[in-house]
Every structure is written in structure tokens, then in C-alpha cells.
Amino acid sequence: MVIYDSQQRKKVTFEPIKMGEAKIYVCGPTVYDDAHLGHARSALSFDLLRRVLKALDFTVTFVKNFTDIDDKIINKMQQEKKSLEELTSFYIQRYKDEMHTLGIEDADIEPKATQSIDEMRNFIQVLLEKNIAYKTDDGIYFDTTKDPAYLSLSHMQIQKDLTQARVQENLQKRDFKDFALWKFSKADEPSYDAAFGVGRPGWHIECSCMIEKHLKSEGAFQIDIHAGGADLLFPHHENEAAQTRCKSGQELAKYWMHNGFVTINGEKMSKSLGNSFFLKDALFVYDGEILRFYLLSSHYRANFNFSEEDLLVSKKRLDKLYRLKKRVYGIAPSLLDDQFKKPMLEALSDDLNISKALAHIDEMIMRANEFLDAHPKDTEFKSIIRANLAWLEQLLGIGLKDPFAYFQLGVDTAQKNEIEKLIKERSEAKAQKDFARADSLRETLTCKGILLMDTPQGTQWEKSE
RNA sequence: GGCGAUAUAGCCAAGUGGUAAGGCAUGGGCCUGCAAAGCCCUGAUCCCCGGUUCGAAUCCGGGUGUCGCCUCCA
Structure with a gap:
């Protein structure tokens, strides 16, 4: 397995701390609002990483946190007059539900920041004792x-003058790069007691603590891979790394992976720009698996410009997989075709080269169709194809649906009955060689977005778009 | 201003030295009562300029465009 390491800025061979194991920590969302497509893409990127490492027989421990205490959360609580718990548990559940719809399983451990307050206090205390942290009027700083x-x-070289212009400067900071570990709280804000003052944790401290608490290895590195969105590289990950290094003498992670952004019309989707496409809205229109396949279909490090047109093109590619699944319907899977498995894993082992992997899938589908055109009744062959498709379900999380149901998404029972009634009429017309009537019935269905296909197994239909 | 990414056919998108994967779209064909689906055929010399090399989309230098980080952010 080769991955691109953001710190070394190149692809490197993945050599885990402990042979055969992979400890991964991904920065999860701050839960004060709905997840948007960017959250989905990040989650999908590292869901793919997790699946590929498992397919390569690594024992994977996958941790993703929820930031459930933070300035934005406090604002929202006050705005909506809800308790912290009430607000964050709502958005955590919604996040998880939406991720499930995208075929993303829960992490092995999903720690919340508020569950590690003790650890954070201790962590900060150690840094204070080492004189690496210091106190100002509004908090403890690193x-x-x-x-x-x-x-x-991050290899950043920050210039003070420019930073000053953009950041509200705490003049008591010893250096302009210093950051808050703990923020002293006002009377009406959620707070936690601490020897160094009542307050709440800064943003960066939680990850360092939770990694130490849930994943830490002994030795030079605490975990194998730390991952998150490209915007987290600086300052978030830089600061996490610094805290852990200074506190424990260990490096936080051996490898750092960052996914690219989802953009809309070429611009980064973000809260501040107000151009967020929320997952709940996307899932209202598009099926979760189709959205998954689309968001997964280009390399995780590249920026991803969302467009409905591209999504529909991507769906056509997934359609082909499901049409093949129709052709091997009801057949039990046999052994996986090594000629398919090997190049797939090779592609994905190269820093998750999904484009190459999808090309291998297309080729497998094309060859299968070609063979089935010539040998439509070869069940032995069908079993192999069935096994290939079943393997893809695990590897990429695609193709899990019943293939007939897949093409009938969004059609209710009443509509189905109507469609089948018209199909029956058309079949009768065809039997009587009344092609004008048959074509007219087909045209009626086409207008409703229903495509008919006459096959040896009878007339099948698909909902288009 | 500092740091970084990226620029490949109409669109999406792989490809780090040997004469450009794949998908969608387009055009033609096979199949079909006609279609659909499937299959076959069909397209780019890789932003510009210069250099290294027998040979570069791929390396080096210089431009130009786009995007991002440096402020909460996946």
C-alpha cells in the first residue's frame, strides 16, 4: 500500500507501527449544524481507505471523533435555547444516519470531546508544568x-503583520502563533472546573487527548494515520502535532492524509460563503448509493466540483453495473475472479487510485456482457460474475441493492401497477402484431420516464433519471 | 505577502521519461418488428515559452489561468 503523506509531500509506502495493523484517526465534524457534501466526501474518502486496508488484510482500528463543545455550538445553543446535550446529540444522530445512507459504517470508536474533559485537563496541566503552556486573562495558551x-x-511560514490584520489578537500572547488550549468561560456558558481556571477546551486539544486515550502506541509514533480535510492541515493538525510532541515526546501520527474539497461552481463549499449543499437536501433528491458512487468517483485528494450533470453521468456508469447484476440475477456466487481482483487491489493500493479501479470494473463488465451475449446460459460463468459483484459490494460499498429495485427507485406501488398494466397491454398488442399500438403504449411510458427493454425473459422496465 | 495544489479530447477523469486508461456525449455498424440494453468501430500530442534528453504530458527554468490554506471550516 502506498499513500500520499501530507507531511513528506509525496507518496510513500505504508509501513504500519505494528505489522498487519492500521490505527487511523479521522477528524470528524463539529456538531452544531447539518452535514454538507464536503463532510460526506471526507467521510467517504477515509471509508474507502478503511475498506481497502481491510481488503489487504490489515486489522484496522478506525476512530472518528465528534467535536461537541465549541464556540459555535454555544452560540447555537443560546440561539435555540437548547442544552448542549440536546443540540449535539441531535446533530450526531443525524450525521450518523446520513452517513449510513451513504454506505459509511460507524467508526470502531466514536469519542466525543466532552467525554474526555479529564484527560484534557491533565494534558494541559502537564504542559503548564513543563512551562510550554501559559496563562493569560482569557485562557491557557500553547x-x-x-x-x-x-x-x-504544514511547512507554513507565517508572517505576523498579515496575520494580525485578520485575527483578533490577544495581546498577552507571547507569540502570535500561540493558540488556546483552554478558554475561560463567561457566567452563562457551559464550563468545566479546572485547577487553572473554569472554562472549556480549545479546539485542538481534544484530538491529541482522544488519540492518546483510545489509540496510542508506544514508541516514536502514537498512531499510523491521521486524516481529515485539507483545510485542517493548518492550523488544526499542526497544533495537535505540537501538543502531543511536547507533552509525550512522541509524534502524533506516522502518516497524514488530507482530502480535497467539494466545490460548487469552482468555489469551496463553506459555511462562511453560504454555498453549502447540505446532505439532507441532496439525499432528498438523490439516492444515497448514487451519491456515494459519484462522490467516490474521483481521486480523494483532488478538488471535486459538484454538478448535477456529472452526477447523472456517474449514475449511468453505476447503471451498467446493475444491468450486469440483472443478467446474473438469482445465481449463487462462486469463487472470485483473480484476474479482476488483482488489478483492482493494485489500483487502490496506489494511494486509492479510484479512477483506475473504476476502469477495471468497466472492463470486467464489458467482458462479462460480451461473454454473456455469446453464452447466455453459462451458469458457471455467471457465478464468477456474481462473486465479482459481491466482492465489490464489500470493497467499494456499491451494487448492494436488488438490481430490479435499483432501476425502480422513486416509483411507488400504484405507479408500478399502472406500468405493469400498460406493459401487459403492449405485450398483447405485440403478440397480435399490432406494432402501432405497441409503440404507442411504449411512447406513453417513455413520457413518464419509463424505459422498456424486451428481453428473452420478457419485457423489463427502468425508471430513467 | 507567505505556503501549496492544479491546468490532459465537447464534458468528467487516469497517466512522473519511450510515441496518451476509463466513463459520458457524438457519428457509423451488429442485434431488434421498431426500440432499449448489450457488443464492435469512431476522437486529443497533453495551458504558453525555453531547456535537459536519442526520446517528455511526465524532469528543470520562466510565464499565464484557476483553486485552496494562512480566520471557523471536511
């Missing part, structure tokens, strides 16, 4: 000048 390796992850 002294970045105490970490010689600071900025070695």
Missing part, C-alpha cells in the same frame, strides 16, 4: 516557540 518542530507538518 507556547509555539517551545516546539522546535512547530510548522514541520
Whole structure:
């Protein structure tokens, strides 16, 4: 397995801390609002990583956190007059439900920041004792000048003058790069007692603590892979790395992976730009699996420009897989075709080269169709194809549906009955060689977005679009 | 201003030195009562300029465009 490491800025061979195991920590969402397509893409990127490592026989421990205490959450609580718990549990559940719809399973461990307050207090206390953290009027800060390796992850070179213009500066900070570990709270805000002052944790501290708590290995590195969106590289991941390094002497992660953004009309989707496409709205229009396949279909590091047109093109590609699944319907899977499996895993082992993998799938489908055209009754062959498709269900999380149901998404029972009635009439017309009437009935259905296909097994139909 | 990414056919998109994967669309064909589906055939010299090399989309230098990070952000 080769992955692109953001710190080394190149593809490197994945050599886990412990042979055969992979400990992965992904930065999850701050739960104060609905998830958008960007969250989905990030989750999908590392869901793919998880699946591929498993297919390569790694024992994977996959952790994804929820940030459930934060300034934005507090604002929203006050706005909506809800408790912290009420607000965050709602959005956590919604996030998980939506991810399930996209075929993303829960992480092995899903820690919440508020469940690790003790650890964060202790962590900060150690940094204070080491004189790496210091106190100001509004909180405890991390002294970045105490970490010689600071900025070695992101390779940023920050200039004070420009930063000043954009950040509300705490003048008590020793260095402008220093960041808050703990924020002293106002009277009406959620807060936690601490020896160094009542308050709440800063954003970066939770990941360091939760990694230490749930995943930590002994030795030079605590975990194998730390992952998240490209926007987290700096300052979030840089700061996490610095905290852990200074506190424990260990590096936080051996490898760092970052996914590219989802853009709309070429611009990054973000809360501040107000151009977010929320997952709940997308899932109202598009099937979860189709959305999954679309968002997964280009390389995770590249930016992904969302467009409905491209989504529909992508769906056509998935349609082909399901049409093949129709052709081997009801056949039990036999052994997987090694000629298919091998190049698939090779492609995905190369930093998750999904484009190449999809090309291999297309080729497998094309060859299968070609063979089935010539040998429509070869059940032995069909069993192999069935096995290939079943394997893809695990590997990519696609093709899980009943193939007939897939093509009838969004059609209710009453409509189905009507469609089947018209198909029956048409079959009768055809039997009487009344082709004008048969074509007219087909035209009626076409207008309703129903495509007919006459096959040796009778007339089948699909909902188009 | 600092750091970084990216620029491949009408569109999406692989490809880090040897004469450009795949998908969609287009046009033609087989099949079909006609279709649909499936299958076959059909298209680019890789943003521009210069350099290295026997040979570059791929390496180096210089431009130009687009996007991102440096502020909460997947």
C-alpha cells in the first residue's frame, strides 16, 4: 500500500507501527449544524481507505471523533435555547444516519470531546508544568516557540503583520502563533472546573487527548494515520502535532492524509460563503448509493466540483453495473475472479487510485456482457460474475441493492401497477402484431420516464433519471 | 505577502521519461418488428515559452489561468 503523506509531500509506502495493523484517526465534524457534501466526501474518502486496508488484510482500528463543545455550538445553543446535550446529540444522530445512507459504517470508536474533559485537563496541566503552556486573562495558551518542530507538518511560514490584520489578537500572547488550549468561560456558558481556571477546551486539544486515550502506541509514533480535510492541515493538525510532541515526546501520527474539497461552481463549499449543499437536501433528491458512487468517483485528494450533470453521468456508469447484476440475477456466487481482483487491489493500493479501479470494473463488465451475449446460459460463468459483484459490494460499498429495485427507485406501488398494466397491454398488442399500438403504449411510458427493454425473459422496465 | 495544489479530447477523469486508461456525449455498424440494453468501430500530442534528453504530458527554468490554506471550516 502506498499513500500520499501530507507531511513528506509525496507518496510513500505504508509501513504500519505494528505489522498487519492500521490505527487511523479521522477528524470528524463539529456538531452544531447539518452535514454538507464536503463532510460526506471526507467521510467517504477515509471509508474507502478503511475498506481497502481491510481488503489487504490489515486489522484496522478506525476512530472518528465528534467535536461537541465549541464556540459555535454555544452560540447555537443560546440561539435555540437548547442544552448542549440536546443540540449535539441531535446533530450526531443525524450525521450518523446520513452517513449510513451513504454506505459509511460507524467508526470502531466514536469519542466525543466532552467525554474526555479529564484527560484534557491533565494534558494541559502537564504542559503548564513543563512551562510550554501559559496563562493569560482569557485562557491557557500553547507556547509555539517551545516546539522546535512547530510548522514541520504544514511547512507554513507565517508572517505576523498579515496575520494580525485578520485575527483578533490577544495581546498577552507571547507569540502570535500561540493558540488556546483552554478558554475561560463567561457566567452563562457551559464550563468545566479546572485547577487553572473554569472554562472549556480549545479546539485542538481534544484530538491529541482522544488519540492518546483510545489509540496510542508506544514508541516514536502514537498512531499510523491521521486524516481529515485539507483545510485542517493548518492550523488544526499542526497544533495537535505540537501538543502531543511536547507533552509525550512522541509524534502524533506516522502518516497524514488530507482530502480535497467539494466545490460548487469552482468555489469551496463553506459555511462562511453560504454555498453549502447540505446532505439532507441532496439525499432528498438523490439516492444515497448514487451519491456515494459519484462522490467516490474521483481521486480523494483532488478538488471535486459538484454538478448535477456529472452526477447523472456517474449514475449511468453505476447503471451498467446493475444491468450486469440483472443478467446474473438469482445465481449463487462462486469463487472470485483473480484476474479482476488483482488489478483492482493494485489500483487502490496506489494511494486509492479510484479512477483506475473504476476502469477495471468497466472492463470486467464489458467482458462479462460480451461473454454473456455469446453464452447466455453459462451458469458457471455467471457465478464468477456474481462473486465479482459481491466482492465489490464489500470493497467499494456499491451494487448492494436488488438490481430490479435499483432501476425502480422513486416509483411507488400504484405507479408500478399502472406500468405493469400498460406493459401487459403492449405485450398483447405485440403478440397480435399490432406494432402501432405497441409503440404507442411504449411512447406513453417513455413520457413518464419509463424505459422498456424486451428481453428473452420478457419485457423489463427502468425508471430513467 | 507567505505556503501549496492544479491546468490532459465537447464534458468528467487516469497517466512522473519511450510515441496518451476509463466513463459520458457524438457519428457509423451488429442485434431488434421498431426500440432499449448489450457488443464492435469512431476522437486529443497533453495551458504558453525555453531547456535537459536519442526520446517528455511526465524532469528543470520562466510565464499565464484557476483553486485552496494562512480566520471557523471536511
